[in-house]
Amino acid sequence: MSPSRTATHSPAYSRQVDSLSAATTRTVRRCCSAETVSPYTGQDLATPQTVTQPDYERSAEPPEEAPFSWRAVLEIVQALALAVVISVVLNLFVVQVTEVRQRSMETTLLQNDRVIVSKIDYRLGPPMRGDIIVFNPPIDSSIPYVKRVIATAGQTIDLRDGRVYVDGQLVEIPQAHGLTQPQAPRIAYPFRVPAGEIFVLGDNRQASSDSRTFGSVPIQNIIGKVVLRFWPADRLTFFEW
Secondary structure, three states: OOOOOOOOOOHHHHHHHHHHHHHHHHHHHHHHHOOOEOOOOOOEOOOOOOOOOOHHHOOOOOOOOOOOOHHHHHHHHHHHHHHHHHHHHHHHHHEEEEEOOOOOOOOOOOOOOEEEEEOOHHHHOOOOOOOEEEEOOOOOOOOOEEEEEEEOOOOEEEEEOOEEEEOOEEOOOOOOEOOOOOOOOOOOOOEEOOOOEEEEEOOEHHHOOOHHHHOOEEHHHEEEEEEEEEEOHHHOEEOOO
């Protein structure tokens, strides 16, 4: 038999094979253990990501209801009570709103005009000629009257030829119109206004029930002085104090 032949390799060849085998092993290990990374975000694609919904797509959560508060109710009741008290005090002692019911003050004041009446003016001083006043007439009437003061206590008024004279002097009111004729036979002219009273006339002299009819008016019957017409709004007027 021929002797068996054993393959032999040179040392250089063996080193090349070992080097190649080791490089292959390292490459496989790196591929198996490497993390997969997104080329766009740099994040690990193997790791689960949390997606956050944009704010504008989130449903609005219903607001929490405020708990019932008796204190809030009490504060509202107190505010309403204070408003009522202030309104009553103002109406009794300071000002009040009055609706003109008659036509006797046309064209200065028209029927259904709303006016503000000052109640403090005549606490500070007596009525003066030319003042427009609201008063309770000295006759049976449930409606206050609105007239103009023409003469005061101690003055003498006379009506002659449709004109008005006070203490012998002609009195002309620019807003007045129509002849001023006597209306009640019981009132004789010249007429002297008693103490504590006033003589009043309407500006619409031929359509007015005034002191020519029921006589002079006691000062205690005066409700107040008209200082402002506020309605209708397009005829807002401040009257002289």
